[in-house]
Amino acid sequence: MNPSLIKTFLILLFASYYTNISAQSKNVLWYDKPADFFEESLVLGNGKMGATVFGGANSDKIYLNDATLWSGEPVNTKMNPEAYKNIPEIREALKNENYKLAEELNKKIQGKNSESYAPLGTLEINNAEKGKAVNYHRELDISNAISKVSYEMAGIKYTREYFVSAPDQIMAIKLTADQKGALNFDINLKSLLQSNVEVRNNILVMTGSAPIHENAGYAVLPKYLEIKDRGTKFTTLVQIKKTDGQITSSRETLTLKDATEAIIYVSVATSFNGFDKNPATEGPDDVNIALQNLNKAFAKPFDKLKENHIADYQKFYNRVTLDLGKTTAPDLQTDERLLRYADGKEDKNLEILYFNYGRYLLISSSRTLGVPANLQGIWNPYLNPPWSSNYTMNINLEENYWLAENTNLSEMHLPLLSFIKNLSVTGKVTAKTFYGVNEGWAAAHNSDIWAMTNPVGQFGKEEPMWACWPIAGAWLSTHIWEHYIFTQDEAYLRKEGYPLMKGAAEFCLGWLVTDKNGNLITSPSTSPENQYKLSDGFVGATLYGGTADLAMIRECFDKTIKASKVLNIDADFRKKLETALAKLYPYQIGKKGNLQEWYFDWEDNDPKHRHQSQLFGLFPGDHITPLKTPDLAEASRKTLEIKGDETTGWSKGWRINLWARLWDGNRAYKMFRELLRYVDPDGKKTEKPRRGGGTYPNLFDAHPPFQIDGNFGGAAAVAEMLVQSNENEIRLLPALPDAWEQGSVKGICARGGFELEIIWNNKKPEKVIVSSKKGGKTTLIFGDKKQDITLKKDEKTEINF
Structure with missing residues (x-):
């Protein structure tokens, strides 16, 4: 055979193989132009430092975050010391079925709102060459947590490679040109927070501080930014390592001229030193920490930093591999894949990519003890982020961690578990001062890095439907049991886990009261963010015996009982829980065949409401199942049918898990496809905007706006479709769709x-x-x-x- 024909055949064969590999990538997000919007950017993180890369050719913008940079300072737990004195009056109003009065009185059980997760700053790399970039390619490879940009301008090929390292606590950016001396750029830093930028010893230095009060208006109250010895301080350091060329600087800019290759090192640190320490007076030296990390990393070759980073990341990421069979999807960039998929086309590897991306995001955002992933993971560019980018504990924080144990990322669960320990400290005071319960600890709807546990609402200004809800501790305590039952780490359960579970259960025991029929209920109660409508037209949220409260308390008691049996301790307390568990007001099935959300069979103000908290016992709890409780499972199904499938991103993530627990793989898959529905970036102006719950071009979850919980809930749901388990059994492929x-x-x-x-x-x-x-x-x-x-x-x- 002709050697040139053999060569041509081999080239074609390799090209075909390569096209197949890249065509339906399970691990690479890629695009042929830079990001214009946050929802098109590519994110990197080491569990503490976050970087949002836009990849512009003439000017590259990178948002920087640190998981520990929040507004505020340690919370004053005694902010409303006599709030609990209003509880008897609310209970009396409810006993008399005076819901309007109870609703108003419930506002007296409120404290401050949470603090906000703050944006650290923006790094800009501005190229001296200004022209049109051709052959542009931008990607994020989640198999090694590395982003790359390449393009040609004026006949010169430029490349950039970015990663954020956990072992070396540094961001590294390698820039190259394929012609000698063709790299010419300058770097600057800026922040939306109070800050100062200067160059010292060829290091670009930005120092500043976060405001000390909650989100309610600090953008227009600059005096708060100037109080000394208050607030978290931060430092960002940037240094260039060059192989050739010349580094120069002005007061606020670093410049590199006539270089061929360069590495930019970015180091960040804050003075946060724990939820109960004043970061201004009791914090570590953030400048020194940032400088030490910079110097250590700067002394290492780029390839060594990269090798350390990949080895560290892959020890977590490579634990799970998923394959869903043959795919015929064509070679398209990620946003076009989403658009094609939204039209109903097959792309199994996009489904795998979404699952893998969820695991990538958790590894990248949850590796700091006491500081779990927030509403936006660790990626926030806004001074006033949506919902303060806080810890919303009536679903969103918990949903962030549904994939931690079953997708083999148990270590990423530890930031949440250690945060629960912090909550138990402030929560002891909250239990007494807001609820009049002297045993155990309580947590409410919102929290922040300071482990705030009080009910929010700005001391009576907000609606009880979301502000007044004290059952977060019961829900969070189940995560402790999940960690134990997956890992079998009895030492953890004995030393840390069980005391926290017991404290959550103690609060619930003290909070429960008896209804007129002798059942145990909560009073006052709300069902997270939802409202009922009475026959007289009154719309409210405050009631007694809400189903969600009791479902979470059931799960809390059940798991605490099991934990005490495993450890063979606390027999007397266990007996109290068993007695209370048997007396809880039972589930009720309404006239529509649904699982009632309210004590009575009332109408919902919004029948298709995004929350489905009354179904907690089906998922993430496990006391409702098609086998054990077929009637309740069927009522859960009916509830989901009434609510419909159209909802926000995180809610869709939850509903997919619920359908999976009902062993309806095809319905779960239908909603999974809808979760991957393309949504336009928030600021993009189009003739026919695609909005609603779904997925942005960079695979971020669209609530909208961006909330990371939908990514995590969706990834968890894939695992739930493939395997379900409890302490005694493992169910294989319980909700496998036909697809x-x-x-x-x-x-x-x-x-x-x-x-x-x-x-x-x-x-x-x-x-x-x-x-x-x-x-x-x-x-x-x-x-x-x-x-x-x-x-x-x-x-x-x-x-x-």
Whole structure:
């Protein structure tokens, strides 16, 4: 055969293979132009430092964040010391069915609003060459957490490579030109916060401080920014390492001329030193921390920094691999893939990419103890971010962590678990002063880095429907049990977890009262952010015995009982919980066949409301199941039917999990596809704007605006469709949609400390490998087939169904 023909054949073969690989990437987001909007940018993070990369050719903009930079200071837990004295009057109004009065009185049980997550600053790289970029390519490879930009201008090829390293606590940006001396750029820093920028010893230095009061107007109250010895301080340092060329500087700018290759190092630090320490007077030296990290990283070769970064990141990311079978989707950039997918076309690897991206975002935003991922993860460019970019604890904070354990990222759960410990400290005071409960701890609707636990509402100015809700502790305590049951870490449960669970349960015991029939209920109660409508036309939120309260308390009591049995402690307290659990007001099925949200069968003010808190027992709880409680499961299904499928991003993420728990894979998949519906960036002007819940061009979840919880909830739902488990059994492919008739998953986790690999075909498992972290027994279930297995520590077994 002609050698040139062989060569041509091999080139075509390689091109075809490469096109196939890149065509439906499971790990790469890519675009052929720079980002114009935040919702088109590519984000990087090491769990503390966040970077939002726009990738402009003439001018590149990078938003910088630090997970620990918030407004405010340690919370005054005794802000409303006699609020609890209003509780008897509210209960009396409710007893008399005077809901209008109860609604007004409930406003007296309010405190301050939360603080805000603050934007650290913006790094700009401005190129001296101004022209039209051609052959532009921008990407984020989530298999190694590296972003790249490449383009040509005036015949010169330029490349940039960006990553944010956890082991070296640094952001590194490598810039190259393929012609000698063609790199010419300057760098500047700016911040929306009070700050100062200057160049010292060829290091660009920005120092500043966050405001000390909540979001309610600090943008127009500059006097707050000038109070000394108050607020969190921050430092950003930028230094250039060059191979050639010349570095010069002005007062606020670093400049590199006539270079071929350069590396920019970015180091950030704050004076935050814990939720209960004044960051201005008790904080660490942020300048010194930033400088130490900069100097250590600067001394290392770029390739070594990159190698350290990739090794550290991949030890988490590579634990799970997912394949959903053959795909014929064409080679398109990510935003076009979303648009095509929204038209109903197949793109299985986009579905895998979305799942992988959820795991990427959690690794990148949740590695700082006591500081969990907030409403925007760690990526916020706004002085006044939506909902203060805070911790919203009536669903959103918890949804951020639904994928932590089952997608094998248990370490990323630790920032939330340690945050719960902080909440238990402030929450003890909140329980007494706001609710008159002297045992245990309570937390409410919102929190912030200072572990604020009081009900919000600006001391009576806000609506009880969202401001007055004291059950966050009960919900959060279930995360502690989840961490234990997945990891089997009994030492953690004994030392830290159980005391927190017990404290949450103690508050609930003290908060419950008896209704006229002898059932235990909560009073006052609300159902997160929802309202009822009475026959006389009154619309309100305050009632007694809300279903969501009792569902969360059921789950809290059940898991605390189990934890005390595992540890073989607290038999007397366990008995109290068991007695109370049996007396809780039971679930009610309404006239429409739905699971009632309210104590009575009242109408919803908004029947399609985004919250579905009354279904907590189905998911994320597990005391409602199609097998154990078929009537309640069917009522849950009816509730979801009434609400419909059209809702916001995070809510859609929750509903997909709920449908998965009802073992309806096709309905879950329908909504999963809708979650990936393309949404235009918030500021983009188009003739026919695509708005509503869905996914932005950079795969960020659209509430809208951007909230990261939908990304996490959607990724968790994929795992929930493939594997469901409890302490005693593992259910394989319980909600597998027809669209995923063949595939495989490796590294997914199940309760009991098990890890799974499943290969399936024709919607049936062909091979299942189960390994045990600590040793134990479980029952594998697929359809009507069951198999008991017992494994020793680190033992694995293969099962063929």
